[in-house]
Structure formats: C-alpha cells, structure tokens
Amino acid sequence: MILHCVFIRFRQEVTASEKEAIYAGIAALKGIIDGIVDVKAGPNVSPEGLDSGYGDGFAVTFENAAARDAYLDHPDHKAVGEKIVAAAAGGMSGLLVFDMKV
Known part of the structure; x- marks a missing residue:
C-alpha cells in the first residue's frame, strides 16, 4: 500500500467551512477513483511545535x-487539487507532499 500525505499551509483568510469543503472533496474521491482504501483529513494536533507552519493535512491510503x-x-483529483493550491499560502509552495510504502 501507499500512504499519500499532503500537508497544507492555508492562507489566513481561508475559513473552517472552506477547509471542510476541501476535505469533503478529497473524501468523495474514494467513491470515484478505484484503489483508494482510506482518507483522513484535519488540522495538526501535535504538541511538538515542529509543523513548520503546515497546520492542516490529509492522508490517502492506496492499494x-x-x-x-x-x-x-x-x-x-486535479479539480480538487486546484482548489487546494488556490487555498494554500503561496500556492504550490504552501504544500508538502510525501508518499511512503506501508
């Protein structure tokens, strides 16, 4: 399996409801694209303070x-991705993508 992690620095003016709409769009892909096992999304809750400004993220597990x-x-996916980039601080520079085998 592949765990696809995306961490986001949202622009300050992006509201909680806009974030939820983005997360809902990502979750909806599970019913559209074959091979998606699971989708999780939400804000960073780590107490370590090592997030480098990436305050939100999501993870998609693939077969x-x-x-x-x-x-x-x-x-x-590309349509949802465009919304994410538009909401990220600095566009693409406000994203960190990391995939790993699990």
Whole structure:
C-alpha cells in the first residue's frame, strides 16, 4: 500500500467551512477513483511545535502505486487539487507532499 500525505499551509483568510469543503472533496474521491482504501483529513494536533507552519493535512491510503498514479492523473483529483493550491499560502509552495510504502 501507499500512504499519500499532503500537508497544507492555508492562507489566513481561508475559513473552517472552506477547509471542510476541501476535505469533503478529497473524501468523495474514494467513491470515484478505484484503489483508494482510506482518507483522513484535519488540522495538526501535535504538541511538538515542529509543523513548520503546515497546520492542516490529509492522508490517502492506496492499494498500490498504480492506484496512486491513477488518482494523480484523474480529472476529479486535479479539480480538487486546484482548489487546494488556490487555498494554500503561496500556492504550490504552501504544500508538502510525501508518499511512503506501508
């Protein structure tokens, strides 16, 4: 399996309801794109203070790398991705993406 982690520095003016709408859009992809096992999203709750400003994030678990790759190319993922980039501080520079085998 592949764990696809995305950490976001949202622009300050992005509201909680806008964040929830983005997370709902990501979660909805599970019913659209084959190979998605699980989706989790929310704010950072770590007490360590090591988030480097990435206050929110989500993780998508895929059956395998092929499922992840299909997700990356899927038009519905690209539409949600555009909303994420628009809401992130500095656009793409407000994102950190990290994938690992689990």
